[in-house]
Amino acid sequence: MRRLSKPITELQHDYEIVVVGSGYGASIAASRMARCGKKVCLLEKGKEFLPGEFPSTLPEAMSEMQFTKGKTHFGSHNGLYEFIAGDDINVFKGCGLGGTSLVNANVSIEPEDRVFQDEHWPAEVRNTLPALKEGMAHAREMLRPNPYPEGKRGYPTLEKTTGMKKSAAKMGETFRLLDINVTFEDQKNPSGVFQKACNNCGDCVTGCNHTSKNTTQMTYLPDAYNHGAEIYTEVGVRYIERAGNKWVIWFEVYGVGREKFNAPDLFITADMVFLGAGAIGSTEILLRSAQQGLSLSGMLGKRFTGNGDVLGFGYNNDNPVHGVGLGDRVKGVANVGPCITSVIDMRNRPVLDDGMTLEEGSVPGPIGSILVSSLVPLSRLLSKNADTGFADFLKGKWRELKSMFGGPYRGAIDNTQIYLVMTHDDGNGSMSLEHDNPSISWPDVGKQKIFNKVSGKLKDATTALGGTFVVNPTWTPLLNYDLVTVHPLGGCVMGDDATRGVVDHKGQVFANASGKELHPDLFVMDGSIIPRPLGTNPLLTISGLAERNAKIIATANGWPLHYDFSPVSGEETPSTVGIEFTETMKGFFSTAEKQDYAKAFEQGKAQSSPFEFTLTIQSQDVDRFVKDPDHEAGMAGTVKAPSLSASPLTISAGRFNLFVPEPSASYKKKMKYEMKLHSKEGKTFFFKGYKDVQDNKGIDLWKDTTVLYITVYEGDNDQSPIKGMGILKIEPEDLAIQVTTMKAVHATKNTDKLHAISAFGKLFAGALWDTYFVSKLKEIFHRN
Template sequence: MSRAGLRVCLLEKGKEFLPGDFPKTLLQASREMNFIRGKSDNLDRNGLYEFTMGNGINVFKGCGLGGTSLVNANVSIKPDPRVMVQEEWPAAIRENVTTFHDGMDRAWEMLKPNPYPENKNGYPVLKKTEAMRKSAAFMSEPFRLLDINVNFEEKQNHVGIKQPKCTNCGDCVTGCNVGAKNTTAMNYLPDAFNHGAEIFVEINVRHVKKAGKQWQVYFHPVGIGRERFNAPLMFVTADRVVLSGGSLGSTEILFRSAQQGLSLSQQLGKRFTGNGDVLGFGYNNDIPIKGIGLGRKGTDAVADVGPCITSVIDMRGREDMESGMTLEEGTVPGPIRTIMPKALITFSRLMGKDTDRGFVDYWREKWRELKSLVLGPFHGSVKHTQIYLVMTHDDGNGEMTLQDGRLAINWRGVGKQEIFRKVNGEIYSATKANGGTKIPNPTWNKRMNYDLVTVHPLGGCNMGDDATKGVVDHKGQVFSGEDGTDLHEGLYVMDGAVIPRPVGTNPLLTISGLAERSCKLILDEIGLPLSYAFSPPAEPDRNTSPSGTGVQFTETMRGFFGLGEVEDYNRGFERGKRVRSEFEFTLTIQTEDMGHFVSDPQHPGSLFGTMLAPALSAHPMTALGGVFNLFIENPNAPERKKMKYAATLQSQEGKTYYFEGFKDIYNDRVVDVWKDTTTLFIDVHDGSDSSGALLGKGKLVIRIADFIQQLRTVKAIHPTSTQDGVKAVAAFGKFFAGNVFDTYVLP
């Protein structure tokens, strides 16, 4: 959409992670783990590894700028052609699959998948891959190396990002700290940025609402302290909205939108599938596997672990498509490797099935277990363990609902479907080829009702020919009612939520191809041409990122506003008080670089948030693009300084106002420092700037209780270290206190 010249704003719930930022230890990983029922337990809960606990099936997905691509296994594999002509798909796709294949080709060009280069450029043949070859031969099933989104040579990529080559560290699914993994943060996102897209992270989108010909997107900024003041949601407006929160996220946003009055199909939340995902282990094999990620032990040298997945035993060619499956090997990422020796020994005792027998073999296995317990996971039984990841076809009859404000997944008994017994039989055969002990998914047992875990949640906003069969049409546009083919103009879903059935293999390329297809069709309707030629900037714009460490805080002020009073602030306050015309705001103020903030005579910062003014709007208004100036000196009155606030306000009714406020910092021997620094005199103008008609004046103050909460929100932003953050906050405090001292003590 950016390439087509549209103005694009991307709102991402997760944080931005750069290579080197991802967890390297179990403690670091635990801080990024978010166990929830839906993303709605707590507006501020945010972690890279998001686990949603359901009834019958649990979901793991990534949450960050780049989504699950940050923590997936990189596999780009085309679906079985038979999958795309099944009756669950809209006729426009079934009858013209070429448009989908064209979309996959465009995604392929952006993601640049390629197979692991065995015996090339210093890359060794991997032990885990050799074991898979042995398993495939034993099972009489086809084996091949997979195309994976990993870079195996040092280069500047096609969108201008410098990428190192893969070091085979094996830590793909906790986040690539090397930078070699071709996540969307390495291609699609910087390409969008290069074409003008604005990207905002840690924005928790809650629902969308139709407002005339536009859409309002309501959100909560994460981690800035607004929840301490029970502040309302903010919103932005757009001509078109594309939901890409994944199967769970997009479905929940639409559920919440329906609660706000948006008319939607009754199919919302239905046709949920885990894509037939099964996790298993070939534990304590007779041959080494070396499938343990290096974590902090990683170096620039090419190791012998390898990317998370490199090969597949492809069993999708069976006559019965629903019985087909793909069986792939995996690695245990370094940050969680320390838990593996005890965990695997325990699982092997509780549910393992040894595939070979014999007195000598028994003692060899015991000796390897002892080595793992004593020497760690790089030795013994864990070193000899193969991780299996299988995808197949479940019946796709899971359902998501919104219960008590939380997204719930309901699919009791899904793990008892016959296909999963077949999968475990294939895992047993693959393990037997290498003389190990087959361990199924730890939750797949009678005591836990054969619950499953999926890393490929699909459905919930599935495609259909009309609203009785789906939530969106073939290009992802949302149906506007419970039946028929009428559509919400400008509202789309583009992610795994639209897929109406399991695809029987890794769905990354299928999702990407459908999204590319939808974008092309939408732009064709708008009449905008789209160029796919890559022309990255010669040198990235270094000025787009702050060079120093900033500080932010959130404050609430309350008072009264006199509509029609344009002369005197106190009279405006009194008039507003008489008629109960209250005015309240909760604003977050940021300085991007404390060094620049202190040295610039204007001491500038930005502000955003919400304002409540019943005289202007019955609903909270959003303040965006605001400017804050702290302790500005007046050359004509050196004894006075000002704190200035200014922002454009957008009302839900579609009106625009301009807000200005100032605090008068002046030692008049009567007014004390507390009153000066906590009293704001305000003006509100009609329109988007101060040239509009003045509508009224008023006065706001900070209450003691709100000030205490405000102090708790002060924090450093984008610090390079904890010490750097402490220094930035201290510098802000010193600047503030110094100006107060100069004004009220030195005179």
């Protein structure tokens, strides 16, 4: 599969449309707006994982976990598995190119129509339900949900499904196989991505390494890419603001070491913005935007819901379940199956909010070992078993011993059914910022009566299998009945006006605390706009709303939107290993002196006119970089220059050349820097600088490699009038930090990482040797 994301050094300064996030809503916005012929840029906070790169062991999974609680944050800020601990409810979500679709259970299911008659929905949604149904149909065309092919094409009947049938029969409830976004035949999908048939490994929620999940990474994002959208990863949007007729999107770049230099945020501009960072992310961005002065509804952060999620375990049943994923252990078709395949559907009750869906699941292989150390003791503390006699009791204990000594694929854990229930909570949670981190508050949510009903149904399902029901360990009196949700919704909810919602029926953001005035061309398109729990898995509803709203927006602007699939041409380019590092240089700059660098430096120093940049220099192919006589790489970053702008400037079209030989003498070389500088005020400057690397009298290697002579032009090229000149230098402490930022790009093997660093090091050292030592030897030889 081709890599979809572009290097940050290719990010342009201005776009027609910027999409933030890459889950269902965001990827649909990118796909549909790109199909309208718009210049689209998508910014994703997480990394891009190609199939085969997702964690497959516990240490790998642990390295991708991040945890936030108030001002406390552990782990990488863009780790794949994101946990947010709130008051009374906790959230798990995905952070990567594909959003939570990378780590969800793939279930495509429609809520009851009654859900959309709730008055929390805008009248335009309640009264035009066919438009939402049409949106869901378009989503199905892309995501291709289908049921697990039980007994067909070599797929066996799953033990967990057999258990669910038995539980449903005992409970007198309806059982059926679910439509899931999983591929069960080798095929090229409509977006041109070849997908392999599911191998039933059960590792869906740590990331599919077999290309079988129909995530947005496999569907909508390649479609956006095929229609010209530019995709950038490890870009975390902080906030947005309005400047003239443009939106300014402020962001930070992860993984390049800018934080080590305390570098400022970067920005780009756009005519139109779609926020699709999810219920937590989009709300978080707008909360920060409000702090920066953007006028918004007082409903921002309100109506948060966990979609009535409840997690439970039917522990140590009488028969095997095979509910722990196998990962790389599997060969051929295994018998775990996709994470969720079936449901006991207990909706369509006389009272809507009494309904629920009960689904089975699997725990992914990378964290399967944790079940042994957790479920065995929890089964004693938080449950009552359903053993019918002493013999049954002994069999259960024997199974526990087999798990304790043989691992999660034997005994009690192998006989454990994992349950996920969705129902209807009251949707009255709220989100705010605490020390700049998202914070969730929802007093006593777990004590709502519906969750006792859920607990009773889970006990019934487990009793039918002869097991022990174990509740989610946080849903206990000891922990104040805290809940965990994998389906956070709300925070930027729809409403008829700003007193009832943050956005209108098409996701456009209200511009005041009341009334119907809208911010021009600012939309939210994800689960945050859903104003109430759905009572079942939300991905199809989120996708259907996004499809509906994209069509409304395109029609309102007169943009033709087509849904046909054209043949995807072009071969995938082989992956290459690159090199990158980040550097900071500081000095002084004068707009008064335009001929002499030294004089400009001294005048800038006397006039307190500093100039500083923090740049990430990146080559996508280290071998090509070494062989290229110009040794050209891209640059991205920021400039702080008060004489140009009071705010940091962001660069674009940055180009760096390492050790370019002088035509007059090959041992004389230059390091060249060229880039455009963009100010918040809308001005563009052109920056040109060089390091003069040549062997003069004395020991000057340090000076030559750490002193940069700069010229800034009033325009977008070096033919524009000169604005000013100066000199920048690398401080020793900054150079020490710079060394720690050097790393290989797109290298998955240690040998590739070592090769990239070694190739760059040899080039750098060889050029210095040629300049400073070979020239000396030649001089000595000629003298003698």
